[in-house]
Every structure is written in structure tokens, then in C-alpha cells.
Amino acid sequence: DAGVIQSPRHEVTEMGQEVTLRCKPISGHNSLFWYRQTMMRGLELLIYFNNNVPIDDSGMPEDRFSAKMPNASFSTLKIQPSEPRDSAVYFCASSLDLGRAKGNEQFFGPGTRLTVL
Amino acid sequence: SQQGEEDPQALSIQEGENATMNCSYKTSINNLQWYRQNSGRGLVHLILIRSNEREKHSGRLRVTLDTSKKSSSLLITASRAADTASYFCATDAGNTDKLIFGTGTRLQVFP
Numbered sequence: 001d002a003g004v005i006q007s008p009r010h011e012v013t014e015m016g017q018e019v020t021l022r023c024k025p026i027s028g029h030n031s032l033f034w035y036r037q038t039m040m041r042g043l044e045l046l047i048y049f050n051n052n053v054p055i056d057d058s059g060m061p062e063d064r065f066s067a068k069m070p071n072a073s074f075s076t077l078k079i080q081p082s083e084p085r086d087s088a089v090y091f092c093a094s095s096l097d098l099g100r101a102k103g104n105e106q107f108f109g110p111g112t113r114l115t116v117l
Numbered sequence: 118s119q120q121g122e123e124d125p126q127a128l129s130i131q132e133g134e135n136a137t138m139n140c141s142y143k144t145s146i147n148n149l150q151w152y153r154q155n156s157g158r159g160l161v162h163l164i165l166i167r168s169n170e171r172e173k174h175s176g177r178l179r180v181t182l183d184t185s186k187k188s189s190s191l192l193i194t195a196s197r198a199a200d201t202a203s204y205f206c207a208t209d210a211g212n213t214d215k216l217i218f219g220t221g222t223r224l225q226v227f228p
Contacts, residue, residue, distance in 0.1 A: 004159070031214060033215065033216075042218070042219075042220050042221065043160075043205070043218045043221075045215055045216075045217070045218075048214065048215050050214060055213070055214065056213060056215060091159055091160070093159075093160075097214060103147065103148035103150065103165045103167065103209065104214060104216075105150065105162045105165065106160075106162065106207075106216060107162070108159030108160045108161070109159050110158060110159050111158075111159050
């Protein structure tokens with residue numbers, strides 16, 4: 001398996017522009033997570049899906065952020081309009097939900113480095 | 118808010134030495150995981166320890182868990198330059214499937 005695939009790997013955009021980040025989870029995994037990582041705030045969970053349904057979006061910073069998972073093999077994270085403070089590395093991760101008692105190992109993609117000028 | 122906090126924030130050692138990182142968390146857990154992140158890369162799962170386990174080994178890695186103190190430690194024995202990375206602990210968050218990651222320890226191993 002190719003692992004979790006994210007695109008683009010790097011994105012530079014100007015303030016006010018729409019940004020769309022894409023993720024293809026590992027085939028067969030039924031949970032998908034979007035994280036944001038910055039030096040100041042560390043690794044933050046933005047939203048996660050289980051069986052394509054958003055379960056917890058409490059980490060989404062504000063209405064400018066939205067995420068979708070139209071099918072089991074694709075998810076997007078959209079920022080509209082983007083702001084300089086959105087500059088960060090955005091990671092997508094997927095896991096096979098084995099139940100909380102067993103623990104679910106998450107597999108991370110390489111990340112998208114977003115710079116908003 | 119972050120569940121786990123790693124200590125120390127940064128650690129520098131020579132090749133061959135052992136590296137110990139600690140993680141403290143706040144609420145009860147089902148399991149605790151450790152991940153490694155190389156510079157510019159995504160996180161990679163290292164090891165999982167369940168709440169009813171006290172110690173677990175995987176190659177040069179040794180993890181301990183003390184649920185009474187809400188703490189865990191990761192020991193890397195005979196470190197190598199390739200172990201240079203950031204290490205994060207992650208705990209399950211109560212009745213949800215999400216993980217909450219700690220602040221991380223940056224390990225630098227000098228050849």
C-alpha cells in the first residue's frame with residue numbers, strides 16, 4: 001500500500017484565497033483525521049471522520065475551515081478565505097477502527113506545508 | 118487542550134547512550150501510544166501500551182506505564198544518529214476515537 005497520500009505537498013497562497021487540501025487514506029481504513037501542526041500550538045486535531053461521517057469537529061478553528069469526506073477514499077480540507085495565521089503543516093491520518101479498548105494506530109501522510117502570505 | 122506533556126522538551130545525547138523521555142497525562146486512558154516524527158515528515162507509530170500493561174518492549178524501545186501517576190516513559194537504548202527526531206505520546210480521549218498528542222520531545226543524537 002502507498003500509505004496515506006496528501007496533496008499538494010506545499011502550497012503558497014495569498015491572504016483571502018481559497019485553499020483546498022486533499023487526502024487519500026489507506027485502503028480499508030475507516031477513520032480519517034485532519035491535524036494542524038505549528039511551533040506555537042503543536043499538533044492539533046481539527047476534525048475526524050468515521051465511515052465517512054464527521055464525528056468530532058470541535059477542533060476546527062472557525063467557519064473558514066470546512067472538511068468533507070464524500071467517499072471512503074477521499075477527503076478534503078478547505079480554508080476560505082485563508083489568512084496568514086493559517087500557515088502551518090496540515091496532516092491527514094487514517095486508522096482501522098478496532099475499538100478503543102484495543103487502541104487504534106494512526107498512519108500519517110507526509111503533510112501539506114501551507115504558507116499564506 | 119493537550120492531554121499529554123512530554124519531558125524534557127529537548128534532549129541531546131551521544132550515539133550509544135540511552136535516551137529517556139517522559140509523558141504525563143490528565144485523564145484515565147484505555148491505552149497510550151508513542152510516535153516518532155522525523156523533520157519534515159509525518160508521525161510514525163512506534164508502540165502501544167494498554168492501561169493494564171506496565172511495560173512493553175519493541176527492539177531498542179522500552180515503554181513503561183504507571184496509571185496511578187498518569188505517566189509513561191519511553192527509553193531508547195544504544196541510541197543512533199538515525200534516532201534523531203521528535204517523539205510524541207498520544208492518549209485516547211475518553212469515549213471518543215480520537216487521540217490527543219503531547220507536546221513532544223526533540224531528541225538529537227550526535228555521532
